[in-house]
Structure formats: structure tokens, C-alpha cells
Amino acid sequence: MDPAEFQRPLNFCQACAVRNRAICADLDEGEIDLLNRIGRRQRLRAGDQLLWEGDEAVLVANVVEGVLKLSTQTADGREQILGLAYPSDFLGRPFGQLTPYGVEALTDALVCVFQRSDFDRFAREHPRLEHKLLERTLTELDRTRRWMLLLGRMSAEQKLAAFLIEMSERLSPATCAAEPGAIDTLELPLSRQQIADVLGLTIETVSRQFTRMKAEGLIDLPSRRDVRILQRAALEDRAA
Amino acid sequence: MDPAEFQRPLNFCQACAVRNRAICADLDEGEIDLLNRIGRRQRLRAGDQLLWEGDEAVLVANVVEGVLKLSTQTADGREQILGLAYPSDFLGRPFGQLTPYGVEALTDALVCVFQRSDFDRFAREHPRLEHKLLERTLTELDRTRRWMLLLGRMSAEQKLAAFLIEMSERLSPATCAAEPGAIDTLELPLSRQQIADVLGLTIETVSRQFTRMKAEGLIDLPSRRDVRILQRAALEDRAA
DNA sequence: CGAATTGTTGATTGAGTTCAATGCAGGTGG
DNA sequence: CCACCTGCATTGAACTCAATCAACAATTCG
Structure with missing residues (x-):
């Protein structure tokens, strides 16, 4: 170091x-x-x-x-x-x-x-x-x-949607505190396994949900660690 | 009043x-x-x-x-x-x-x-x-x-066992703070539905787990609201 | 006592896990 | 430069646990 x-x-x-x-x-x-x-x-x-x-x-x-x-x-x-x-x-x-x-x-x-x-x-x-x-x-x-509430009551889809929404909010221009501006293109700081550990799911379930959301056009997955939110409103609905 | x-x-x-x-x-x-x-x-x-x-x-x-x-x-x-x-x-x-x-x-x-x-x-x-x-x-x-951790990772059996252990500890002679003496006979302050809501389960699952634990001799259920812990060590194992 | 509420039990279903195989990218060394 | 490994991710198939649906039993309360 x-x-x-x-x-x-x-x-x-x-x-x-x-x-x-x-x-x-x-x-x-x-x-x-x-x-x-x-x-x-x-x-x-x-x-x-x-x-x-x-x-x-x-x-x-x-x-x-x-x-x-x-x-x-x-x-x-x-x-x-x-x-x-x-x-x-x-x-x-x-x-x-x-x-x-x-x-x-x-x-x-x-x-x-x-x-x-x-x-x-x-x-x-x-x-x-x-x-x-x-x-x-x-x-x-x-x-x-x-x-x-998320861990106890939500489905896998709701969990992942909520996770992505939260990520997009907390990862936004790390500098700013005041404006809660969420971003639409994010680089995940977690592997699939770690996402699973956050959400109380297995890696396979997380992967399947990602695939499904992509197929439905809610998000795009340019690479393993990158997510682009295409339909934020719809994603927020799923996170309900 | x-x-x-x-x-x-x-x-x-x-x-x-x-x-x-x-x-x-x-x-x-x-x-x-x-x-x-x-x-x-x-x-x-x-x-x-x-x-x-x-x-x-x-x-x-x-x-x-x-x-x-x-x-x-x-x-x-x-x-x-x-x-x-x-x-x-x-x-x-x-x-x-x-x-x-x-x-x-x-x-x-x-x-x-x-x-x-x-x-x-x-x-x-x-x-x-x-x-x-x-x-x-x-x-x-x-x-x-x-x-x-309980909500995210544990089975219904583990959840209920952990719940009963915690209850028996926190319900013990409400007066004392220092000694963590757990009691073996407790009156639950919650209905089955409320227990289910605490544990992120349904009422049916809670009921079945109670019945099973009783059948296995871990606990006794003198009435709906009363629980007697018969084998604390074994119950603690389940809560692992 | 009858009605209402709460809890138990059974049968079925389904979401998510588990097990297993395959795909894919980033190194490493021949 | 390409073959090969290695670690992560995706996909598929089978299985499992808890949810759901449904009936019934037990308490509580008017």
C-alpha cells in the first residue's frame, strides 16, 4: 500500500x-x-x-x-x-x-x-x-x-426492484447530499452473490429476476456489473 | 378509563x-x-x-x-x-x-x-x-x-424457535434488568396472527410449527396463549 | 345458546431453492 | 495468438417448504 x-x-x-x-x-x-x-x-x-x-x-x-x-x-x-x-x-x-x-x-x-x-x-x-x-x-x-419489511414480506421480484431503485438513489453523484436525484445508469458495487446475500435470496434467483426484467424491457444489462434503468416508473411499481 | x-x-x-x-x-x-x-x-x-x-x-x-x-x-x-x-x-x-x-x-x-x-x-x-x-x-x-438475519435466512421452524427463546428472555421477571434469567412458562402477548406478522410467516405455518414442536416434546401448549418450554436446549438448537 | 372470532388441520399449489450443466470473460502461460 | 484454466453468471430440471385455499374445531362474547 x-x-x-x-x-x-x-x-x-x-x-x-x-x-x-x-x-x-x-x-x-x-x-x-x-x-x-x-x-x-x-x-x-x-x-x-x-x-x-x-x-x-x-x-x-x-x-x-x-x-x-x-x-x-x-x-x-x-x-x-x-x-x-x-x-x-x-x-x-x-x-x-x-x-x-x-x-x-x-x-x-x-x-x-x-x-x-x-x-x-x-x-x-x-x-x-x-x-x-x-x-x-x-x-x-x-x-x-x-x-x-422487504426481507419478511416481499417476493424476489419486489426485492430486486427495490434494491435497484435504492442503489440508483444512493449511488447518484456521490458528492451531493441535498438533491435526491437518482441516476439511470449505474455500476453495481456488488456481485450477484452479494446481491443475493443482501436480499435473502440465492444467486440463481437473482440472476433469473435480472434476466426477466431485461426481457420485459424494464432494464438493460450492458455487462455483469452495469445496469441501465429503462422504465423507472414501472420498476418502482414492482418494488411496491 | x-x-x-x-x-x-x-x-x-x-x-x-x-x-x-x-x-x-x-x-x-x-x-x-x-x-x-x-x-x-x-x-x-x-x-x-x-x-x-x-x-x-x-x-x-x-x-x-x-x-x-x-x-x-x-x-x-x-x-x-x-x-x-x-x-x-x-x-x-x-x-x-x-x-x-x-x-x-x-x-x-x-x-x-x-x-x-x-x-x-x-x-x-x-x-x-x-x-x-x-x-x-x-x-x-x-x-x-x-x-x-432471522427474516432473511431462517426456516419457519428456526423463526418460531428463536421467537420463543427471545420471548422467554425478555418476558422474564419484568422487574429485573441485570440477570438475563429466562423463564420456562410464558403467556404470549401476541395472537397467532401477530406472531406470523413478526416472523414474516402465515398464521397456518405458525400453527403447524407449534403443533409440531408440541408433538416432538419441545414445548407444551396448555392454552392458546400459554407456552411451557420443556426442552430449552433442544429449542435453542432449532433456533440456530 | 348462537354468532363471531381465532386457531387447527388437510389438500393443493407455487415461488424459490437445490443440484447440475453450460456459458462467458479475464487472465496466464505455452 | 490461441488454448486452457478459473471464477462468476446464466439456464434448466427436480424438488421442497411455506403459501394458499378450504373446511372444521375451539373459544369468546353478546
């Missing part, structure tokens, strides 16, 4: 792509400086593991670029992906002993990492940060609960 | 059954007094609705006694229960505009209700409360994510 990645510029927060959306958004200059001192940036390659399920929770992190997956194993070794993390999302378990799920980079990624002990202390001393983290956690809980 | 339920004793927090476990646990006397002033206790009958999905979020609450369900509807009208709330659990969506799910009492219940605006203000002025709420929300997020 390039050793330059580990150098610490005077204050990397200032140029941070997620500066206005992540939990550090409300901090003032002095606080940012302090936070900057206890954190470091780390670049991850697709496939790199950042946190291991069950490990002692020593790290927390903020996603700056890229997409990561949170996952856990079933007793029989299959994987269930618990969620995906996009830029400005928070990773890890503050104020807890154990990391409750594994975190792995799906694409090349850039994260802002803290020792949990440092972060916990900082958070307790800076209520504005803690408040942001609370808001984010509440939002994430809502999102996760809505996803339960 | 008994009007005595609405009287406000000088400080009902002092005698509160969940005083040491709920988010108010770390507050000092003065803070408790203030909180006491903005909240009120409300008794609910089984079946009463406390919050409606999609409504403006005007209330938040703490569960003191009883079991409530959080739920949402699918487009085609079926219900998915997103989670259950037990004593000391927190309900509602602080710092948010909309209530993201409905809340209904499954048993008679006692809750401690706040206007969201009052609560939000109080929370922002009292970081210790906000911290407790954050810890609780993080724990709830972890629990919810583990439940996703």
Missing part, C-alpha cells in the same frame, strides 16, 4: 468530501482540529476487511468514499448482508464492547478511522457530535426497519 | 419501575424533576394505538409496563411487525418529522409520554439523557439487524 496514504496533512477534514453531511458537520473549527488529531484516513481496496464480527470493538469510522457492506454469518455458514454503507455513513459500535458485524469494502474506499476509546471520549465531551451521531443512528434504525 | 390514572403525583419518576434501566437512569434529582414536569403517564389497554405510521411525530414515550408492537403495512395491506417494545424501551422518533411506524399495545400497558418538542428540547439541553438515548438506539439497531 502506498505509504503516502498514511501521511497526516495538517487538517484533512477541511477538504473532506463528506464534511457537510457526516456526523462532524456541526463541529466548529477548534473541534474539527481536535477530531482531526485523533483520526486518520485509511484507503481500502475492494475486498479489504475493516472490522471483524465478534472482535473487540476497537475502531469506529466514517465513510468518505466508496461502498462497504455490513454482514454476519448464519450458523450454517451462509452470509446475510445487514446493510450497505455509503459516503458519510458511520461504521462501528461506539460505547460497546463487541463489533456486532463484519465490515468489508465492496469498492475501493476511503474511510476516516478512530480508535474507539478516543472517539468515545471525544463524543462524550462534545454533545454536538453525539447529537449528530444520534440523529444518524435513528435514521439508520428507520432504514433498517423498512428493510425488514 | 379510571381518571385516577391521569393524576400527576408530585414525582412519579421516583417510584418508576424502570427508573434504573430507561434512558432517564443517569439523570440527577433536579433533572428528573424537570423531566417529570414535561411528561405524563398514560395507561393503555391491549389493542390501543399510541402512534400512527406516517403521522406527524408529536409524541415520544417510554415503556413502563407491558408489551407493544411496532408495525408497518405492505402496499397490499398485509402487516409486518418491525419489533416489540418491552419495559424500559423507548418509543417514537425524536428529532424527526414523521412517525415511521405504528405503535399498538399488545397487553395492557403503562407508558410515560412526552410531547416530542418538549422532549427534543430537554434532550438537547441534557447530554446525559441524549447519551443514554444514543446507547439505547445503538443497541436497538444491533438487535434489529440480527432480526434481519
Whole structure:
């Protein structure tokens, strides 16, 4: 890995792509400086593991670029992906002993990492940060609960349609936060197997649904990882 | 309803059954007094609705006694229960505009209700409360994510076994928090239909699984709402 | 007691899994 | 440059578990 990645510029927060959306958004200059001192940036390659399920929770992190997956194993070794993390999302378990799920980079990624002990202390001393983290956690809980509905009640077709819609929304110009502009051409950061693990399906079912949606003209599949949404409204209907 | 339920004793927090476990646990006397002033206790009958999905979020609450369900509807009208709330659990969506799910009492219940605006203000002025709420929300997020695994990957048998194990743990002497002592005789606060909605199954499948577990000697069913766990270890194996 | 609600049981169906074969792209080395 | 491998993805066929449809039993309630 390039050793330059580990150098610490005077204050990397200032140029941070997620500066206005992540939990550090409300901090003032002095606080940012302090936070900057206890954190470091780390670049991850697709496939790199950042946190291991069950490990002692020593790290927390903020996603700056890229997409990561949170996952856990079933007793029989299959994987269930618990969620995906996009830029400005928070990773890890503050104020807890154990990391409750594994975190792995799906694409090349850039994260802002803290020792949990440092972060916990900082958070307790800076209520504005803690408040942001609370808001984010509440939002994430809502999102996760809505996803339960998907897993518990939806058909394979509905699951994949919903997945594609969500992807197109969260993958849109990674930079912008405000406008929820969805894009129609997307490069999936997940393999078929990983999509299956997100949706609680098998790879074969995912593949068949892709094929069917393509045959029906809802989407086009220029290559394995590329999807073009041709009829968004119709796709949204299927996701109902 | 008994009007005595609405009287406000000088400080009902002092005698509160969940005083040491709920988010108010770390507050000092003065803070408790203030909180006491903005909240009120409300008794609910089984079946009463406390919050409606999609409504403006005007209330938040703490569960003191009883079991409530959080739920949402699918487009085609079926219900998915997103989670259950037990004593000391927190309900509602602080710092948010909309209530993201409905809340209904499954048993008679006692809750401690706040206007969201009052609560939000109080929370922002009292970081210790906000911290407790954050810890609780993080724990709830972890629990919810583990439940996703259940919905996404488990068979009907595994789902029901896991449900019974969890119930027996969370229903145990509602008073105690520390010791995780599970009980072997429980009165279910849910109908068959509601269990089905929690587990993402149909009522028939739930019924069949109950019958089978009874036939296999894992449990006994003295009545519709009563379950006696006869072989906990074996039941836990099924929940794997 | 009869009506209504809730739960159980049986028969059938079907969506999604499993097992198995084939296709396809990106390397690697002869 | 092409043959060959390897890992992912697609397609097909058989099977399975849970959903659905339907009848019936048990409780609850007026």
C-alpha cells in the first residue's frame, strides 16, 4: 500500500468530501482540529476487511468514499448482508464492547478511522457530535426497519426492484447530499452473490429476476456489473 | 378509563419501575424533576394505538409496563411487525418529522409520554439523557439487524424457535434488568396472527410449527396463549 | 345458546431453492 | 495468438417448504 496514504496533512477534514453531511458537520473549527488529531484516513481496496464480527470493538469510522457492506454469518455458514454503507455513513459500535458485524469494502474506499476509546471520549465531551451521531443512528434504525419489511414480506421480484431503485438513489453523484436525484445508469458495487446475500435470496434467483426484467424491457444489462434503468416508473411499481 | 390514572403525583419518576434501566437512569434529582414536569403517564389497554405510521411525530414515550408492537403495512395491506417494545424501551422518533411506524399495545400497558418538542428540547439541553438515548438506539439497531438475519435466512421452524427463546428472555421477571434469567412458562402477548406478522410467516405455518414442536416434546401448549418450554436446549438448537 | 372470532388441520399449489450443466470473460502461460 | 484454466453468471430440471385455499374445531362474547 502506498505509504503516502498514511501521511497526516495538517487538517484533512477541511477538504473532506463528506464534511457537510457526516456526523462532524456541526463541529466548529477548534473541534474539527481536535477530531482531526485523533483520526486518520485509511484507503481500502475492494475486498479489504475493516472490522471483524465478534472482535473487540476497537475502531469506529466514517465513510468518505466508496461502498462497504455490513454482514454476519448464519450458523450454517451462509452470509446475510445487514446493510450497505455509503459516503458519510458511520461504521462501528461506539460505547460497546463487541463489533456486532463484519465490515468489508465492496469498492475501493476511503474511510476516516478512530480508535474507539478516543472517539468515545471525544463524543462524550462534545454533545454536538453525539447529537449528530444520534440523529444518524435513528435514521439508520428507520432504514433498517423498512428493510425488514422487504426481507419478511416481499417476493424476489419486489426485492430486486427495490434494491435497484435504492442503489440508483444512493449511488447518484456521490458528492451531493441535498438533491435526491437518482441516476439511470449505474455500476453495481456488488456481485450477484452479494446481491443475493443482501436480499435473502440465492444467486440463481437473482440472476433469473435480472434476466426477466431485461426481457420485459424494464432494464438493460450492458455487462455483469452495469445496469441501465429503462422504465423507472414501472420498476418502482414492482418494488411496491 | 379510571381518571385516577391521569393524576400527576408530585414525582412519579421516583417510584418508576424502570427508573434504573430507561434512558432517564443517569439523570440527577433536579433533572428528573424537570423531566417529570414535561411528561405524563398514560395507561393503555391491549389493542390501543399510541402512534400512527406516517403521522406527524408529536409524541415520544417510554415503556413502563407491558408489551407493544411496532408495525408497518405492505402496499397490499398485509402487516409486518418491525419489533416489540418491552419495559424500559423507548418509543417514537425524536428529532424527526414523521412517525415511521405504528405503535399498538399488545397487553395492557403503562407508558410515560412526552410531547416530542418538549422532549427534543430537554434532550438537547441534557447530554446525559441524549447519551443514554444514543446507547439505547445503538443497541436497538444491533438487535434489529440480527432480526434481519432471522427474516432473511431462517426456516419457519428456526423463526418460531428463536421467537420463543427471545420471548422467554425478555418476558422474564419484568422487574429485573441485570440477570438475563429466562423463564420456562410464558403467556404470549401476541395472537397467532401477530406472531406470523413478526416472523414474516402465515398464521397456518405458525400453527403447524407449534403443533409440531408440541408433538416432538419441545414445548407444551396448555392454552392458546400459554407456552411451557420443556426442552430449552433442544429449542435453542432449532433456533440456530 | 348462537354468532363471531381465532386457531387447527388437510389438500393443493407455487415461488424459490437445490443440484447440475453450460456459458462467458479475464487472465496466464505455452 | 490461441488454448486452457478459473471464477462468476446464466439456464434448466427436480424438488421442497411455506403459501394458499378450504373446511372444521375451539373459544369468546353478546
